[in-house]
Amino acid sequence: MKTYSRRKTPAVRWAGWTAVWALTAGVLGVQAVDAIRPQQRIELFNGKDLSGWVLFVPGADPAQTWSVRDGVIHCTGKPAGYIRTRDQYRDYKLTVEWRFLKPGNTGVLVHMTGPDRVWPRSIEAQGMHDNQGxxxxxxxxxxxxHGGKQDRRVPxxxxxxxxxxxxxxxYEIVCKGDTIRLYVNGHLMNQATECSDTAGHICIQSEGSEIEVRRVTLEPVD
Known part of the structure; x- marks a missing residue:
């Protein structure tokens, strides 16, 4: 009986390559190919609305969680989600000016890649009260x-x-190459080196607490 070899169709070959890419990404990290390296100061918040941001609040109306009032971004903290930049960035100094109206939790996600979800692939600069840094x-x-510890936190x-x-x-977050440094009110609080991911979207979290944000700025780093 004559046997026939099963040739892979383009769709099957593509699926195979996709699986390989996903596996490789999980091991080596994801880098954003088209990420912008700021050459001048960029105001990510225009003081009027959330232009340039994607609102992700699954299962709810994002406008009920995120709004702009009197030139300030207001977040109710509920439900969990975030706003993220439409563009992806690398090699920058990010400055966020924010405050709690009562003690609570939030955070800034940098080098976010992949699908929107709670929570996406990223490195979080913690924003929880008394834990920023x-x-x-x-x-x-x-x-x-981090060194592969079971605990995902590095204090x-x-x-x-x-x-x-x-x-x-x-809150100043300086991302340069594979290093991230965190500054709170001018004080260096933490450093991450040899990061697996070095580019991606920037997110501000809605994580249970009411917060206000009045400035979100990117600047070049030397």
Whole structure:
């Protein structure tokens, strides 16, 4: 009896390559090919609306969670989700000025890639009250200081540098190559080196607490 070999169709070959890419991404990290490297100051928040941002709040109307009032971004904190930049970025200094109206939780996700979900692949600069400066790895990301620990958190170095609840804090996140440094009100709080992911979207979390944000700025890094 004559036998025939089963030739892979283009769709099957593509599916195979997709699976290989997904496996490789999970091991080596995901890099955003078209990520923008800022050459000048970029205001990500225009003080009027959320132009340039994608609102992701699964199962709810995002406008009930995120809004702009009197030139300030207001987030109710519920349900869980985030706003993220439409564009992807690499090699930048990100400055976020925000405050809690009462003690609570939020965060900034950098180098976010892949599908929108709670929570997407990224590295989190923790925003929880009294914990700003911690790192969290999400979705398979990692870095040298994390070292493959079971705990996804890498605590800040030293005591909290946050201002009292109700006052504005300045969070500076400097991403250069495979290194991320976190500054709270001018104080270096933490550093991640040899990061698996070095580019992607930037997200601000809705994570259970009411927050306000008045500035989100990108600048070049030397």
């Amino acid at each position: 911690d790192f969290w790895v999400i979705g398979g990301t990692t870095f040298k200081e 800040k170095q030293g005591p909290s540098r946050e201002k009292p609840v109700g006052e504005w804090n300045t």
